[in-house]
Amino acid sequence: MKRVRWGWVAVAAPPVIFIGYFFVYPLARILVLGLSELSIGASGVEARLIRVGWFTLWQAAVSTVLTFIAAAPLTWAVSSYDFKGRRLAMALATVPFVLPTVVVGTAFVALGWQESIGAILAAHVFFNVAVVVRTVSTLWSRIDPRIQEAARVLGASEWDVFRRITLRLLRPAIAAAASIVFLFTFTSFGVILILGGFRFATLEVEIYRQAVTLFDLPLAAALAIVQLVGVSGALYWYSRYQERTAVSWTLERGANLRRPKGRARTGVLFATLGTLIALAIPLSMLVSRSFTGTYYQALFRDDPVVGVPAQAALNSLVFAVAATLLATIIGILAATVITGHRGELSRWFDLTLMLPLGTSAVTIGFGFIVALDWPIDLRATRWLVPAAHALVAIPFVVRSTVPTLRSVPAETREAARVLGASPFRVWREIDLPIVSRAGMVGAAFAFVISLGEFGATSFVARPASATIPTMIFRLLSRPGQTSFGMAMALSVVLAGLTAAVVMAIDRARFGELGSF
Amino acid sequence: MLQVEDLDVVIDSKPILENVSLTVADGEIVAVLGPSGSGKSTLLRAIAGLVEAATGDIRWDGRSIANVPTHRRGFGLMFQGYALFPHMTVGENVGFGLKMAGRDGIADQVEEALSWVGLEGFGSRQVESLSGGEQQRVALARTLAPRPDLVMLDEPLGALDRNLRQKLVTETREVLEEREVTAIVVTHDREEAVAMSNRLALMRAGTIVQTGLLDELLADPADEWVAEFIA
Numbered sequence: 001m002k003r004v005r006w007g008w009v010a011v012a013a014p015p016v017i018f019i020g021y022f023f024v025y026p027l028a029r030i031l032v033l034g035l036s037e038l039s040i041g042a043s044g045v046e047a048r049l050i051r052v053g054w055f056t057l058w059q060a061a062v063s064t065v066l067t068f069i070a071a072a073p074l075t076w077a078v079s080s081y082d083f084k085g086r087r088l089a090m091a092l093a094t095v096p097f098v099l100p101t102v103v104v105g106t107a108f109v110a111l112g113w114q115e116s117i118g119a120i121l122a123a124h125v126f127f128n129v130a131v132v133v134r135t136v137s138t139l140w141s142r143i144d145p146r147i148q149e150a151a152r153v154l155g156a157s158e159w160d161v162f163r164r165i166t167l168r169l170l171r172p173a174i175a176a177a178a179s180i181v182f183l184f185t186f187t188s189f190g191v192i193l194i195l196g197g198f199r200f201a202t203l204e205v206e207i208y209r210q211a212v213t214l215f216d217l218p219l220a221a222a223l224a225i226v227q228l229v230g231v232s233g234a235l236y237w238y239s240r241y242q243e244r245t246a247v248s249w250t251l252e253r254g255a256n257l258r259r260p261k262g263r264a265r266t267g268v269l270f271a272t273l274g275t276l277i278a279l280a281i282p283l284s285m286l287v288s289r290s291f292t293g294t295y296y297q298a299l300f301r302d303d304p305v306v307g308v309p310a311q312a313a314l315n316s317l318v319f320a321v322a323a324t325l326l327a328t329i330i331g332i333l334a335a336t337v338i339t340g341h342r343g344e345l346s347r348w349f350d351l352t353l354m355l356p357l358g359t360s361a362v363t364i365g366f367g368f369i370v371a372l373d374w375p376i377d378l379r380a381t382r383w384l385v386p387a388a389h390a391l392v393a394i395p396f397v398v399r400s401t402v403p404t405l406r407s408v409p410a411e412t413r414e415a416a417r418v419l420g421a422s423p424f425r426v427w428r429e430i431d432l433p434i435v436s437r438a439g440m441v442g443a444a445f446a447f448v449i450s451l452g453e454f455g456a457t458s459f460v461a462r463p464a465s466a467t468i469p470t471m472i473f474r475l476l477s478r479p480g481q482t483s484f485g486m487a488m489a490l491s492v493v494l495a496g497l498t499a500a501v502v503m504a505i506d507r508a509r510f511g512e513l514g515s516f
Numbered sequence: 517m518l519q520v521e522d523l524d525v526v527i528d529s530k531p532i533l534e535n536v537s538l539t540v541a542d543g544e545i546v547a548v549l550g551p552s553g554s555g556k557s558t559l560l561r562a563i564a565g566l567v568e569a570a571t572g573d574i575r576w577d578g579r580s581i582a583n584v585p586t587h588r589r590g591f592g593l594m595f596q597g598y599a600l601f602p603h604m605t606v607g608e609n610v611g612f613g614l615k616m617a618g619r620d621g622i623a624d625q626v627e628e629a630l631s632w633v634g635l636e637g638f639g640s641r642q643v644e645s646l647s648g649g650e651q652q653r654v655a656l657a658r659t660l661a662p663r664p665d666l667v668m669l670d671e672p673l674g675a676l677d678r679n680l681r682q683k684l685v686t687e688t689r690e691v692l693e694e695r696e697v698t699a700i701v702v703t704h705d706r707e708e709a710v711a712m713s714n715r716l717a718l719m720r721a722g723t724i725v726q727t728g729l730l731d732e733l734l735a736d737p738a739d740e741w742v743a744e745f746i747a
Contacts, residue, residue: 411599417586418564418593420616433603
């Protein structure tokens, strides 16, 4: 007879309940609604699904490939060499990634690039370069140089070493980065809503339009199902891949970096400056244009339609604190469950928790308005906003803590048990201290995510509980130069807030630990 | 006194230990000697409760401990590769078992345990800053500090270079004998086994083939393999 392990039940219960009520149950309601729509076979539904689905897929694939190409030079430079400003370059390259999609969209509008596929792809690359640079370089810079030296001694040329050794060892990081970029662009919403106009719609944008603008909830649900199938497939593949390649090794504490000399120095200089300048263009345009009028002062004026725009900043901060607490606690508990058991069960748990990341914020928000009228109607409360944000952020907390927990050798925990630690104390004395540093990274990401979250918020935030991003979108949707100017000004405020938090993370030397 | 009786351990449906019996008297140091993969480490893990026995029994002072969870067995196990806690100082590592037992005066006991292994004043050092030999001694001090009823050492010197090993073999034995502990030392090295123990238990393919003093084994080996392995 198997003993019930109550400790595990207590650890697993909060994530299971939270994810169950705020995610799995709404998803089930969407499925029921969408499947009945699909089975009716309303005219034109299929053609529309195929058209929107195909556009979503190919733009995500092209965006991913372009992102890798754009990120390659800087990734190489920061992984191989130690140079002045290396940390700063990494921090600066990360700024676009942490920028809310609404800000990115507004910045490209400020550039004058609207309603074109080029603008969408460029914005996706701009946004995701940091994912590739950071995820790949974390591993690349820590590859034991003796492995490469051994290959050189055995007669491999520098190119051979790169292709047969370095690239092979980097495969887990490349797969991780590719799947993250693909998922982000596959579920891209804010950028496409703002830059695609009516001509380009991904599944996300189409779900939003059908549900919010046209009130066709069944069709929106059908679209959400298509979205879910694609994302689950990608995630399942990634999860399997990761489990296969999981290696428990002690990462070298410091990175193995050389000083660049000769041609390498020129290469590093060009790679770094070139990337940073390209990334700086949209942002500098946004900032400079936001100062061409009295837009900042206007943020404090009471507007008859949108209210005082600055109030949204206060709302955003309160929601961000609440969402961060929720996401960090639940994420760390979930990571503990995932790493505590090997095999099928842990993989399914992992997959379920990763789903909110892929499901797209829009589906999460849509699910809230479809389902959360039971057992009591929660749809009018403002606290749905942090709940939605936490749901979006949990996968990030899980992802930033699971690798750290997996890197703790089983023997470390066994040693603690032999020395008299009960299962709970093993968790408190060994897992928790080790995971808390990575957990800090996750918490900071949760905060930043909450500040910039737009997809889910656009469904659940009421006018009185508008956040900065939903306020920006409302301002962008109104005609007139002043509204656009205020949207730019508010975008700059939001960008400044998020950049400040991220710089603080990097300063605290957490940056190198995070692996998205 | 430790009694292992007809122990079978199966991991992933592969039999790792078959019908293992072993007795260790109080104050005795037994070396389990055998080639790698013969199940030596698994035997220690079974005694520590880290793996479950399929059949058979493990008794301490006559009472079965099969249902006692690892953390309540009060045994010490020094892991191959040491398994020091990377996020704790030397002192916190050594004091961990004392803290779990809720003992008083941990700081003094830690300092005392460190003095047994010649590492006085190392308490505040980070474990990563230690050499291999120092890590070995910290692991030994951590194992001995709570004064466990039974000490198990899994390839205690396996990761060290030859010169250091010769020095530490004697040192480790002295530390064990001064504390009058009951101990099992697992090793694949004949010299080490002989130098560290009172009695040998030869292990091959998951079973204990023969036990006895070195002279007894040399004089009357159970089979050709034993004769060759200890020659």
